[in-house]
Amino acid sequence: xxxxxxxxxxxxxxxxxxxxxxxxxxxxxxPMNVAYHLHKLKCDTTLISRVGKDKHxxxxxxxxxxxxxxxxxxxTNRYHPTGIVYAHAGDGHEMKYDIVFPSAWDHIIWDERxxxxxxxxxxxxxxxxxxxxxxxxNTLFALLEAAKTKVLDINLRPPHFSYQxxxxxxxxxxxxxxxxxxxxxxxxxYAALHTVADKVQLLQDRxxxxxxxxxxGASGAMLNMDGxxxxxPGYRIQVADTVGSGDAFLAGMLSKLIDAAPPAAMxxxxxxxxxxxxxxxxxxxxxxxxxxxxxKNFSRAEALFTQQPISGT
Numbered sequence: 001x002x003x004x005x006x007x008x009x010x011x012x013x014x015x016x017x018x019x020x021x022x023x024x025x026x027x028x029x030x031p032m033n034v035a036y037h038l039h040k041l042k043c044d045t046t047l048i049s050r051v052g053k054d055k056h057x058x059x060x061x062x063x064x065x066x067x068x069x070x071x072x073x074x075x076t077n078r079y080h081p082t083g084i085v086y087a088h089a090g091d092g093h094e095m096k097y098d099i100v101f102p103s104a105w106d107h108i109i110w111d112e113r114x115x116x117x118x119x120x121x122x123x124x125x126x127x128x129x130x131x132x133x134x135x136x137x138n139t140l141f142a143l144l145e146a147a148k149t150k151v152l153d154i155n156l157r158p159p160h161f162s163y164q165x166x167x168x169x170x171x172x173x174x175x176x177x178x179x180x181x182x183x184x185x186x187x188x189x190y191a192a193l194h195t196v197a198d199k200v201q202l203l204q205d206r207x208x209x210x211x212x213x214x215x216x217g218a219s220g221a222m223l224n225m226d227g228x229x230x231x232x233p234g235y236r237i238q239v240a241d242t243v244g245s246g247d248a249f250l251a252g253m254l255s256k257l258i259d260a261a262p263p264a265a266m267x268x269x270x271x272x273x274x275x276x277x278x279x280x281x282x283x284x285x286x287x288x289x290x291x292x293x294x295x296k297n298f299s300r301a302e303a304l305f306t307q308q309p310i311s312g313t
Contacts, residue, residue, distance in 0.1 A: 008044075008121075008122035009046070009120055009123075010254065011117060011118065011123065011124050012031040012032070012034050012038075012125045013047075013048045013124065013125065013126045013140060013143060014029065014031035014126055014127055014130035014140075015031060015083055015105045015129055016031070016047070016049035016050070016082075016083060016105055017084060017085055017099075018060070018082065018084050018085070019243060020085065021243065022088065023241075026243070027060055027063055027283070028282075029105070030127050031049065031125060032047055032064075033247035033283040034125050034251050034254075035047040035069065036283075036284045037247065037248045037252070037273065038254065038255060039067065039069050040251075040287070040289065041251060041255040043251075046117060047069065047071075048073045049074050050076070050104040050109075051075075051082045051105070052076070052080055052081040052103075053076050053077065053078040056081070056082035057082040057104065073111070073117065075108070075109070076104075077104040077107050080103060080104045080107055081104060082103065083103035085097050085098065085099050086098040086100075087243060097157060099157055099160060101133075105136065108135065108139045114142075121147075122148050124143060124144065124147035124151065125250070126144075126152060128154055128156060128160075128161045128166055129155050129160055131165045132160040132161065149174050151174070151250075151254065152177070153177045153250055154176065155182075156181075156182045156185060163186075170203065173207065174211065175209070175212075175213075177212075177214075177253070178212075178215075179215045179217070180214060180215070180217065183214050190206065196214060197222070200212045200222070200224045210226075211224070212224045212225075213267070215249055218234060218236075219233065219234060220233040221234065221249070221270065221271055223267045232264075232267045232268055232271045234274075234275065235272055235295050236275075237276070237278060239279065241281055241282070243282060243283045244277055245275070245277045245278040247277075248274050248276065248277035249270045250270070252270040252271075252273030252274070252292075253266055253267070255269070256269050272292045272296050279295075
């Protein structure tokens with residue numbers, strides 16, 4: 001494996017907050033979760049966000065420092081509180097979220113240091129939630145102008161998005177990650193298609209996105225990359241909660257993309273990462289990378305791949 005610490009750098013932008021779960025308070029926010037797992041996988045990752053001048057904000061800064069993650073680009077807002085999300089499990093282990101507005105991360109202001117940061121970084125990871133307020137949205141679009149490879153983790157959270165902004169973000173993306181519900185919401189606006197592959201192809205054609213990966217919950221994931229479709233059935237585990245499992249999936253995928261792994265191996269590792277984190281409570285549990293292989297060894301699902309032309313179902 002290549003040494004990520006001297007390899008391509010990544011920047012994660014957006015929400016930094018506390019998830020309030022029935023089991024307790026846990027640090028969260030999709031960009032922070034992705035950054036955490038990339039850091040665990042020894043990828044050189046920087047998080048851009050904002051916290052309040054309060055106990056919750058101080059706690060997040062302390063945690064990130066404890067984990068060995070940089071806090072150099074996390075600013076403090078004395079006028080708005082640190083983000084909080086009330087999370088609870090719905091049917092089928094899917095999580096429901098009440099995302100408090102306004103929060104400090106809605107007010108990420110431009111910092112001139114961002115220019116050199118983006119020049120030194122290969123990937124920018126971002127989502128739609130950071131666009132629910134104009135301040136953070138304006139900063140994101142400025143970052144996108146300077147970014148090289150733009151990774152959109154769409155993360156639709158009603159009512160905190162508009163389709164107009166989502167379309168703007170899709171036009172910017174080089175890599176798109178979304179779940180099945182999000183795929184159906186977006187693709188369904190343009191055509192009544194039946195297969196996941198056709199819906200993905202629609203988005204690729206309409207927005208010029210080269211790589212799209214769709215997480216399918218317990219059914220695994222599908223990747224459309226370089227004109228080929230790759231499928232993985234997923235790994236079976238005992239689910240604690242699914243908070244952050246999609247973020248771990250994306251981090252695993254990006255770490256293998258940096259390593260120039262074959263697409264099938266990249267998807268396999270990403271599915272194992274997502275399954276591992278779903279077996280823990282909270283989005284950022286304390287684990288070691290060796291546990292990812294244990295997920296594969298003990299899962300009842302076989303890692304079977306199919307590869308086919310883009311026109312396949």
